[in-house]
Amino acid sequence: MKTRNSFQSPAETVDQVIAALRAKDLDAVRQLYTPDVISFDVEPPLQHVGIEAKLANWVKVFTVFAEVTYELRDLTFTVDDEVAFGHGFARLSGTLHDGTATAGMWVRVTYGMRKINGDWLIAHDQVSVPFDVVNGSGVTDLTP
Structure with a gap:
């Protein structure tokens, strides 16, 4: 992991x-976001305000996944x-704590x-899935 003041480009920060x-x-992760980050993540509520709320989302992921794979x-x-x-486009996948491998789903980021x-720091991020207006549900089986 690099130290602060060494993120040369936005893409490097994301890497x-x-x-x-x-x-x-x-x-x-904390070092790569602004303290006042606003995150529109895929899970409720509509917005997660501040770095602690952002990190809380990842804590939830880590309690489910033994091994995390994140593709972009x-x-x-x-x-x-x-x-x-x-x-x-991003996909979170990996191995669950019970040993089950999951392929995850592609989302827009x-x-x-x-x-x-x-430093290039993330001040806002949004993760979303396409929405099927007719049946009222997210479409989670698309690939880029």
Whole structure:
């Protein structure tokens, strides 16, 4: 894990998040988000406000998964001097604590980032699944 002030690009910050999630290292994850991050995650409520709420979501994941695999595809960033936004597709999968392997599902992910003291930190993220308007449910079997 890199130390603060060494995240050279938004994509590198996201790579560090993925490495921290695979290692189940919440302290490393904490370093990669702003303290006031707003997260629109796939589970309720509609928004998770602040780093503690963001980390609480990952604690839930780690209580279910013995081994975490996190994949990211087609990540694209638009970057300015102090802000960046990016989007791609992500899949959380792995091995559950009971030994069951799970393939997970692909979701859409969006990142809003700010450059603070030379670091690209995630200030906003959103994870979503497409919605079938006719039957009122999320569509979770799509692949990028």
